[in-house]
Amino acid sequence: MTGPEIPLYLTVASFLFATGALGVLLRRNPLIVLLSLEIMLNGANLAFIAFARRLGDASGQIFAVAVMAVAASEVVVGLGLVVALHRRDLELDVDTLSTLKG
Amino acid sequence: MEAAAWLCLVSPLAGALLITLAGTRISRRVAGYLSTLSVAVAFVGASITFFALLDRNTDDRTVTSEAWTWLAAGDFRVPLQILIDPLSVFMMLIVSGVGALIVAYSIGYMDGEDEERRYFAYMSLFVFSMLMLVQSANFVLLLVGWGLVGLSSYLLIGFHHERPSAVAAAKKAFIMNAFGDATMALAIFLLFWQGAPLALSGFEYADGTSQTVMTLVALGMLGGAVAKSAQLPLQTWLPDAMEGPTPVSALIHAATMVTAGVYMLVRLNPIFEAAPEVQDLAAGIGALTLLVAGLIALVQVDIKRVIAYSTMSQIGYMFLGAGLGAYASGMFHLMTHAFFKALLFLAAGIVIHALMGEQDMRNMGGLRAYLPKTRIAFLVGALALAGMPPLSGFWSKDSILAGALADGWYGRTLLVAGLIGVFLTGVYTFRMFFLVFEGDVSPYAREHIHVPEPGHGEGPFSMTSTVWVLTVLAAIGGLIQIPGLWELVSDWLDPVAEPLVEPSVLQDYTISAISVAIGLAGIGVAWWIYGHATRPSFTRRFVLAQRLLEHKFYFDEAYDWVFYKPAVWIANAWRRFVEKPLIEGSIDAVAGGTRRAGGEVSHTQTGLVRSYALALAFGVAILVLVFISVR
Numbered sequence: 001m002t003g004p005e006i007p008l009y010l011t012v013a014s015f016l017f018a019t020g021a022l023g024v025l026l027r028r029n030p031l032i033v034l035l036s037l038e039i040m041l042n043g044a045n046l047a048f049i050a051f052a053r054r055l056g057d058a059s060g061q062i063f064a065v066a067v068m069a070v071a072a073s074e075v076v077v078g079l080g081l082v083v084a085l086h087r088r089d090l091e092l093d094v095d096t097l098s099t100l101k102g
Numbered sequence: 103m104e105a106a107a108w109l110c111l112v113s114p115l116a117g118a119l120l121i122t123l124a125g126t127r128i129s130r131r132v133a134g135y136l137s138t139l140s141v142a143v144a145f146v147g148a149s150i151t152f153f154a155l156l157d158r159n160t161d162d163r164t165v166t167s168e169a170w171t172w173l174a175a176g177d178f179r180v181p182l183q184i185l186i187d188p189l190s191v192f193m194m195l196i197v198s199g200v201g202a203l204i205v206a207y208s209i210g211y212m213d214g215e216d217e218e219r220r221y222f223a224y225m226s227l228f229v230f231s232m233l234m235l236v237q238s239a240n241f242v243l244l245l246v247g248w249g250l251v252g253l254s255s256y257l258l259i260g261f262h263h264e265r266p267s268a269v270a271a272a273k274k275a276f277i278m279n280a281f282g283d284a285t286m287a288l289a290i291f292l293l294f295w296q297g298a299p300l301a302l303s304g305f306e307y308a309d310g311t312s313q314t315v316m317t318l319v320a321l322g323m324l325g326g327a328v329a330k331s332a333q334l335p336l337q338t339w340l341p342d343a344m345e346g347p348t349p350v351s352a353l354i355h356a357a358t359m360v361t362a363g364v365y366m367l368v369r370l371n372p373i374f375e376a377a378p379e380v381q382d383l384a385a386g387i388g389a390l391t392l393l394v395a396g397l398i399a400l401v402q403v404d405i406k407r408v409i410a411y412s413t414m415s416q417i418g419y420m421f422l423g424a425g426l427g428a429y430a431s432g433m434f435h436l437m438t439h440a441f442f443k444a445l446l447f448l449a450a451g452i453v454i455h456a457l458m459g460e461q462d463m464r465n466m467g468g469l470r471a472y473l474p475k476t477r478i479a480f481l482v483g484a485l486a487l488a489g490m491p492p493l494s495g496f497w498s499k500d501s502i503l504a505g506a507l508a509d510g511w512y513g514r515t516l517l518v519a520g521l522i523g524v525f526l527t528g529v530y531t532f533r534m535f536f537l538v539f540e541g542d543v544s545p546y547a548r549e550h551i552h553v554p555e556p557g558h559g560e561g562p563f564s565m566t567s568t569v570w571v572l573t574v575l576a577a578i579g580g581l582i583q584i585p586g587l588w589e590l591v592s593d594w595l596d597p598v599a600e601p602l603v604e605p606s607v608l609q610d611y612t613i614s615a616i617s618v619a620i621g622l623a624g625i626g627v628a629w630w631i632y633g634h635a636t637r638p639s640f641t642r643r644f645v646l647a648q649r650l651l652e653h654k655f656y657f658d659e660a661y662d663w664v665f666y667k668p669a670v671w672i673a674n675a676w677r678r679f680v681e682k683p684l685i686e687g688s689i690d691a692v693a694g695g696t697r698r699a700g701g702e703v704s705h706t707q708t709g710l711v712r713s714y715a716l717a718l719a720f721g722v723a724i725l726v727l728v729f730i731s732v733r
Contacts, residue, residue, distance in 0.1 A: 024715050033711075098709030 009050035016043030028093045030085070034078040041071045103154035104167035107186050110147030110194055111233050113140045118226035121219055130218035134209035137222035141205050141229050145198035152191050160597055163188055164303050166239045173242065185239035185303055189598040192433060192591075193236035193365055200357040200440045201229045203568045207448050208349040210562030211455060215347075221261060225353065228254035232358035236365055240300045241290045244366075248286060248326060251359055252279035258353075259346040271342035278339040282329020289322025305372045313377075320377035323370055324384055331363025331417045333391045338657050340414055344406040348454060351406055352447035355413040356440040364417065364436050367424035371599045374425075381425050382512060388421025389519035394655060396526030400533070401651040404461045405450050408534045412487060413443055415523060419502050422520060426513050427602025428505030430592040434583055435502055437591070438494035442486035442576035448569050449480040452561045453538060458550050463534065468543030472551050473560050477539045479573045484535045486576045488528045488621045491614070494580030499524070500614045501583065504605035507613050513603070517613075524617045528624020536632040585610035 016039055023036025045064045052060025085092060117140025121133045128136070155163050164187040172182035184190075205225050212218050231254050235247025252275075260272030294300065296311050307316060327333075332340035340360070344351055354360060367374060367384060374381040392415040399411035416439050423432035454461055456473060470477050486493035489500065503524075506517040560566060583591045585607050592601070605613075653659065 025712055094711050101709030
């Protein structure tokens with residue numbers, strides 16, 4: 001086994017995750033929000049792969065691939081929404097899209 | 103013989119089932135024929151049973167036949183068993199014989215009616231129920247027959263289910279009868295609790311049964327009889343039951359249903375003899391009923407209602423006879439009454455049919471001109487009802503009255519009521535006869551009369567022929583028992599129900615002379631008042647009495663006040679003080695609370711995606727903390 005140990009990987013992974021989460025919570029441009037989501041997912045992926053390698057078990061890697069597939073389809077939907085917003089000349093701001101208010 | 107008796111029981115049921123299952127695959131007419139055939143087959147079965155029984159020794163005429171165990175629980179076993187003895191065969195003959203004539207009559211009467219098939223299925227079912235009642239060999243099956251008769255009468259009285267009054271009458275009959283069924287069921291429970299055998303023939307109480315229990319059992323049974331036979335105080339359903347088609351009234355009054363109470367008094371004579379007070383009570387109820395019903399009949403204007411009240415009155419005579427222990431006399435009157443009452447109803451049915459459904463006697467009059475033959479048949483029935491010799495009612499009514507004379511002071515007191523009843527019978531019967539057939543032709547009749555061409559009879563063949571058969575029976579049916587000469591009915595029935603009173607021949611003929619004189623006086627009064635073109639106006643002089651009688655002694659109103667209104671009050675009070683505040687209130691509170699809580703919670707739905715994400719993040723953070731700390 002070569003390379004850094006698990007704590008280092010987890011540190012990087014949680015840093016990525018926290019960065020993404022802050023982006024989701026603080027930014028109002030839907031494009032940036034989607035981007036931040038991707039960063040969160042990749043943080044999780046990194047943790048998966050690190051553990052898969054550490055434990056010699058392939059399921060973590062399979063998980064990472066599945067997460068990538070989900071992320072890809074999610075981006076398709078998200079970008080589709082952004083394009084739809086743009087076409088209707090709506091402001092690209094998630095806070096103004098609040099018609100689902102209870 | 104057993105096979106014939108079973109055939110008698112099963113045939114009408116088969117007829118009812120066949121008509122029901124065949125549905126519209128058979129024509130209405132065929133349904134009528136099927137029903138008539140099924141009841142006629144029952145009559146053949148009853149006749150075969152009768153002759154087979156006649157062949158046997160007098161002491162050897164009680165047979166039971168078991169089909170299978172109908173109900174078993176531990177040691178307790180109720181077989182599906184019929185009892186064949188002189189009494190049950192006597193009833194089987196009347197029920198199926200008169201029943202067959204009435205069903206045959208219906209073919210003409212109900213022609214063109216909607217739902218004829220349903221009608222005929224019910225008719226067969228009715229006859230089956232009554233046969234079940236009279237043939238049952240134990241108390242449980244007796245109760246079954248009792249209930250079935252109530253059910254089929256409900257179905258037939260409410261036959262015109264599109265008419266609210268018919269539905270109300272059917273409900274009334276059913277509820278009144280259910281009351282009787284309940285007291286009877288309680289009596290049977292008592293018997294069962296006391297360990298008495300539940301077989302009907304040769305009934306005996308278990309040793310050590312207390313007198314109180316015996317009295318209670320007899321009272322319960324009497325309750326059933328009173329309800330089914332429409333005696334005071336459960337009589338109010340019978341006149342309302344006239345809402346059914348006329349042949350149904352004939353069937354209820356002549357062959358099935360109301361005779362059941364008398365049959366029970368005779369059949370259960372060991373029970374009633376063990377409680378003599380209750381038996382006396384039955385006789386007293388009979389005497390009171392015959393007076394009350396006779397008085398009410400004086401002022402009724404609906405032809406069927408007059409006949410209905412006369413039935414109540416005549417059943418009163420039978421109760422009087424059976425209550426005093428003149429069992430054979432009671433059953434004899436039951437038989438002749440079946441003949442002349444069926445005759446009166448069916449003849450009245452021809453009148454109603456000819457007047458397109460009119461039943462009000464004030465609109466009738468002078469029908470002699472249109473229905474001469476019906477008039478003769480009706481006259482025979484009326485004379486038989488009034489007890490004129492040598493028609494059937496004369497022999498049977500007088501044998502009951504003679505029985506009362508032979509009894510002690512109690513019987514003689516009731517005899518007075520009976521004799522007054524004879525007078526009333528003469529008056530109301532001939533009031534009806536004069537109003538309908540004599541006098542000038544009323545304008546209404548002239549306009550609405552609907553008789554086939556002259557020479558084609560006064561109605562369809564099925565109606566006129568059956569009326570003629572009944573006319574003959576009502577005329578000569580009483581001749582089978584002539585005091586001093588031959589007493590076939592008593593000889594036949596006495597082994598089953600030993601009479602308690604035995605009038606001498608002298609007493610018989612004395613009472614006959616008196617009652618004929620009184621009956622003639624009644625007819626004379628009717629002729630004096632109603633037989634002329636100009637009728638003296640009595641009604642104005644006796645306004646109060648008239649009103650009392652027209653309201654049937656205010657029985658309906660009294661029951662309304664005593665039972666119905668308090669029930670409504672109680673129900674309203676519960677609704678107001680319990681239902682509304684407690685039950686409705688609690689439901690409302692739960693529903694309102696949920697709605698308010700929902701409104702509050704809905705404020706958290708801001709529509710801001712970022713706030714959702716924040717909530718999610720907090721949630722995950724808390725979960726992570728929980729997992730870490732719990733581990």
